[in-house]
Amino acid sequence: MVEAAGEIDQDFASLLRTQAGHCARLGSPLYAELLERAAADTESDGPLANVLRGHEDDPPASMLALRLLGAVHRRFLEGELPDMRWLTFRRALIDDAKAVRDLLDHPVQTNEVGRCAALLPGFLAVVESAGLPLRLLEVGASGGLNLRWDHYRYEADGFSWGDPESPVRVEFELSGEAPAARPVEVVERRGCDPNPVDPSSEEGRLALQSFVWPDQEARVQRLRAALAVAEEVPLEVEQAPAAGWIAERLAEPAKGAATVVFHSIVMQYLPEDERRQFERNVREAGRVATSNYPLAWLRMEPGGEMAEVRLTLWPDGKEWFLARVGYHGNPVRLAG
Numbered sequence: 018m019v020e021a022a023g024e025i026d027q028d029f030a031s032l033l034r035t036q037a038g039h040c041a042r043l044g045s046p047l048y049a050e051l052l053e054r055a056a057a058d059t060e061s062d063g064p065l066a067n068v069l070r071g072h073e074d075d076p077p078a079s080m081l082a083l084r085l086l087g088a089v090h091r092r093f094l095e096g097e098l099p100d101m102r103w104l105t106f107r108r109a110l111i112d113d114a115k116a117v118r119d120l121l122d123h124p125v126q127t128n129e130v131g132r133c134a135a136l137l138p139g140f141l142a143v144v145e146s147a148g149l150p151l152r153l154l155e156v157g158a159s160g161g162l163n164l165r166w167d168h169y170r171y172e173a174d175g176f177s178w179g180d181p182e183s184p185v186r187v188e189f190e191l192s193g194e195a196p197a198a199r200p201v202e203v204v205e206r207r208g209c210d211p212n213p214v215d216p217s218s219e220e221g222r223l224a225l226q227s228f229v230w231p232d233q234e235a236r237v238q239r240l241r242a243a244l245a246v247a248e249e250v251p252l253e254v255e256q257a258p259a260a261g262w263i264a265e266r267l268a269e270p271a272k273g274a275a276t277v278v279f280h281s282i283v284m285q286y287l288p289e290d291e292r293r294q295f296e297r298n299v300r301e302a303g304r305v306a307t308s309n310y311p312l313a314w315l316r317m318e319p320g321g322e323m324a325e326v327r328l329t330l331w332p333d334g335k336e337w338f339l340a341r342v343g344y345h346g347n348p349v350r351l352a353g
Contacts, residue, residue, distance in 0.1 A: 029069050036082035040230070042322070043344060047101065047232035050260070053102045055085070064110040065276035068118055071278075078285050079124045088120035091227035101231055123324070125286075126214050127228045130239045131346035132281040132317055134189040135167040137178065138339055138351060139315040139328045140277065140305065141196045146330055147275035147311045148200040154258040154266050154276060156295070157283030158208025160216040160225055162243045165250045167203050169212040173349070184242040188235075193351025204274050206252050209262040213254040216247040236345065259287060260294040267302035271310060281317040281332055282324065282344065303331035309336070317342065 024195035058065045068085075075081050090107055092098050097113065098105050109117060143151065155164050170183040178198045215221040222244055229236050254260065263278060271292035278299055284292050299314050306312040314329040326339040341350045 022060075028073065029059040029066065032077075032123045032253050033059065033082050033085075036080075036304065045230040048230050051101070051103060051106055055106075055150045058107065058110075064107065064114065068114055068121070070236055072121065079084055081121075083125050083127075084121050084123065085117075087123070087125065087227045088117045088229075090231060091120055091223060092116060093231075094223055094226055095326045104282040108232045123224065124212050125228055126212070126224055127282070128214070128225050128240070128243075128324050129215075129229075129236070129281070129345050130162055130169070130185060130243045131236060132342075133163055133169060133171075133346065134171055134187045135317050135324070135326050135340060135342035135349050136163070136166065136279060136315060137171055138196045138349070139279070139313075139326060140201060140317035141178075141199060142328060142337070142339070143275055143277055143311075143315070143330065144199055144201050145197065145311045147313075149273065149311065152204060152274040152276045153206040154263065154278045155206075155208040156210075156263060156278070156280045157286065158210050158213070158254045160206050160214035160221060161206075161252050161254045162216065162225075162240075162247060162248070163207045163281065164252060164254075165243070165246055167201055168246050168250055174265045185239060186242075187239065187346070189346060190348035191351070192348065193353060197352075207253040207266065208252070209257040209259060210254050211256065211258060213256050216244050217251075229283070232346075258291060259283070260291045260298055263295060264298040266300075267298065267312070273309075275311045275313060275344060277315055279315040280291045282319065284318050285317075302330065303334060305347055308327060308332060319344075 033052045033056040038053060041049035055065050072081055072254055089106055093101055098109055158164060168183060169185040169187055170179040170181060171177060171187045173189050173261045175192055176195040183297055214224050215223065225240060229240050245288055273286045303312050312331045317324050317326045323341045324344050326342055328339055338352050340352055
């Protein structure tokens with residue numbers, strides 16, 4: 018039994034170190050250090066090994082390392098921990114183990130507002146092509162903050178878009194030819210998520226904040242500002258699987274509007290069969306789209322060291338590779 022436990026702990030250590038590398042590359046030295054120390058703790062049969070027991074078979078896409086960080090960060094936000102330093106983190110694994118274990122069952126809910134900067138060129142391209150207002154359908158919408166993207170202000174060198182008075186300011190690096198800053202009208206916004214978050218509730222706000230990396234202050238401030246916008250722009254995110262929900266929504270008429278199906282860093286969380294069914298449902302709807310009922314599919318999904326933004330627009334079915342972008346939406350490198 019000792020050897021089996023050691024092998025399990027080694028698997029946890031490898032998983033934690035892999036995520037530590039991602040956090041370091043994405044600009045979070047705090048989380049990189051915590052995960053490196055956490056990996057060593059599991060190898061020495063420290064308290065973290067006990068907290069993680071039972072999660073040996075969690076699929077990689079469930080992001081156990083980020084769920085662990087989110088659980089401890091949540092206890093900090095609730096005032097149960099004085100800081101997020103390693104000694105405090107480790108002490109929580111001993112004194113607060115049950116609460117941390119319970120929170121580990123919560124899925125990752127990263128409603129990253131910065132990703133709207135990466136999606137914005139796609140939305141503007143749809144408006145330019147269709148010449149119609151937009152009907153927005155987001156899968157994996159979490160708290161629906163990115164469904165409110167048109168209420169935010171975007172600023173890059175030589176480019177700006179959106180209400181200058183918006184409390185949400187998305188500042189980002191932009192390379193390539195900037196899109197035309199044309200006006201956008203949104204006539205409908207709906208979303209779905211397997212575990213939707215209510216940003217108007219204390220529980221929802223805590224859940225969303227717990228998954229933002231605390232040493233990345235710009236992300237923290239954007240999220241807080243977006244929560245304020247959410248109070249002024251109400252919408253409902255339905256609890257539903259992506260494939261079935263999108264099929265039902267695309268079967269509904271959308272006269273006088275261009276329907277935009279979109280998602281950002283979502284497909285990796287879906288089972289393979291649901292991912293395939295989701296894509297089939299979107300493409301089948303595209304085949305019956307017309308110039309009066311156009312359909313767009315805008316997605317930001319992993320593409321190696323950076324994410325990729327792609328757009329498909331029907332009725333002609335043309336596909337664009339729009340940009341390579343940072344996983345939190347910055348920088349945005351538009352394709353030539």
